[in-house]
Amino acid sequence: MLEAVARLGPGTSAKEIAKFAGVPTTTAYRMLNLLVADGFLVRVPDLSGFALGRRTAELAHAATESEPDISLHDVVEELRGHTRFGLHVASFGGGRLRLVDKDPDHEIIAISTLAKDLHANALGKLLLAHDPSVRPDPELRRLTEHTVDDPVLLDRELSTIRCDGYAVENQESRLGRAALAVPIRDQLAVVVGGLYVQGSVERVTARDRELVQFLFDGARRLTGLI
Structure with missing residues (x-):
């Protein structure tokens, strides 16, 4: 689901995420609520969809820091x-x-x-x-x-x-x-x-x-x- 939001971009809806991940919409809503609660996703201001959250950005930053510089x-x-x-x-x-x-x-x-x-x-x-x-x-x-x-x-x-x-x-x-x-x-x-x-x-x-x-x-x- 994180990959779905990363690929589709900020504002991705729960239905779009469910389709991308191949899971029922009800399952997607339940898991999305957990990801929001843990800070991996956030709701966009108009509540129409989701964007990557602070904890996901922190993980990406940590992964970048652990790798050697490359162009x-x-x-x-x-x-x-x-x-x-x-x-x-x-x-x-x-x-x-x-x-x-x-x-x-x-x-x-x-x-x-x-x-x-x-x-x-x-x-x-x-x-x-x-x-x-x-x-x-x-x-x-x-x-x-x-x-x-x-x-x-x-x-x-x-x-x-x-x-x-x-x-x-x-x-x-x-x-x-x-x-x-x-x-x-x-x-x-x-x-x-x-x-x-x-x-x-x-x-x-x-x-x-x-x-x-x-x-x-x-x-x-x-x-x-x-």
Whole structure:
């Protein structure tokens, strides 16, 4: 349940946590009350959901202090050695999408559209899903026939991203290209960036559960490094 709140972000509801953890809602409520009582979770101000509490932050801080200093680039380079895909890291600082570590061996196709057309790529949709202060361009420019240009459909997709914990891009910025992105968080579980993989539509797909899990595990190792 702590992992559900960490992945889905502050304000996650009990129903969303129950779905993520695969437990009945009644069981989730009982366990959530215990976690709140012990300080591992707190209720958000409007009582609509939960966020990580002080004791969880203390555990994360203690774990960080017990590990040797390591840079984001060191971890990403090590991850690149375990996959045939190119891995890229973006920062969402200040509500802006900015690439902070690009894979030198794998070019990002349509890179100029990432920050400009947030609705048309996995990193941009990840930012939109987790930072309510950032809004997509009202025009929702159509880059390909697959680009989502309907605000209602985009809102639904952003809700799915918050629930599933990752974003998908399928020929929305360039025909024949697909991508996946998972959130990178700080020590308080706030989404501060994304781990991004892009490739052909045949190779990069959410149906590849091994790839999705690899990205989740990699993003977890990057916690607190942006």
